[in-house]
Amino acid sequence: MGNLSGKVALITGASSGIGKATALAMAEQGATVGLLARRQDALESVASQMGGKGLVLVADVTDENAIQENVAQLVSKTGGLDILVAAAGISLKAPFVETTTDTIRRIMEVNYMGTVHVTKAALPHIRERKGSLVAVSSLTGRQATPEYSVYGSSKFALQGLYDALRIEMLREGVHVGVFSPGFVDTPLRYSVLQGNGLVHEKPPVPPLRLWPVETCVKKILELIRKRKKEAMVPGFVRYLFALNDLVLPDWVSDYYLRYKFGYLGRNR
Ligand SMILES: NC(=O)c1ccc[n+]([C@@H]2O[C@H](COP(=O)([O-])OP(=O)(O)OC[C@H]3O[C@@H](n4cnc5c(N)ncnc54)[C@H](OP(=O)(O)O)[C@@H]3O)[C@@H](O)[C@H]2O)c1
Structure with missing residues (x-):
């Protein structure tokens, strides 16, 4: 049993990519993990690899009531909550001038408001256990990047929210951290939106190195263990x-x- 034995985690975006890999690693370290995303079949497949440690929670992060209900359901089954990893997100690569306001709203609704909803629902429980809140951001949320103006600004907003929340929570003993990776090798590449809101026909070729998801998992677990305020991939x-x-x-x-x-x- 690893060092998360007895802990309860909630991971959004647990049906794929970084969220899924983090959920599997946490269960391996002994945590019970609430797996939240929209696709039930994908979540059940993740849970089936967790030896009874995974609880499937089907919800859309843009639906505040559904998030409140699912967090309440998780806490009533497990008795509490120690860790949130808010990894649910969608990507967009397009020049700002080609991006419709509807598409901008959608990115903000999922990436920013989705994290707000889950943070609001999880915080009272995490406060009780002096646990950890982790937002999965992006290097485009630290450094303005061409064609990621809209996606990046949703992550800049997350960074601002979590940086301030970290200070607000210091006296309460709650850890608040942000994880910001560069390009990561996950299925996200095949669902990147264009400015008109449709998925790119061919996945955009990453102009920088594509990092393995395992590197992200290692960094997220270290961020939580050491209660750091941030972690990036690549670290340099x-x-x-x-x-x-x-x-x-x-x-x-x-x-x-x-x-x-x-x-x-x-x-x-
Ligand atoms: N991959 C990269 O290059 C990269 C780089 C920097 C940052 N990130 C960030 O890392 C996080 C995870 O990305 P990933 O690469 O692991 O992508 P992914 O493999 O596409 O996974 C995205 C996850 O988010 C969930 N999701 C999307 N919209 C949702 C919604 N409205 N409600 C609930 N769940 C929703 C998806 O589940 P369902 O479809 O089942 O709902 C899926 O589990 C994202 O926040 C992304 O912005 C990724």
């Missing part, structure tokens, strides 16, 4: 951000990203 990027701010103004944030995303040579 934090030093690039610091250098960018202090020593190399505009180099990483402008020239490098313009080069990688094919914006060099265009009019500024």
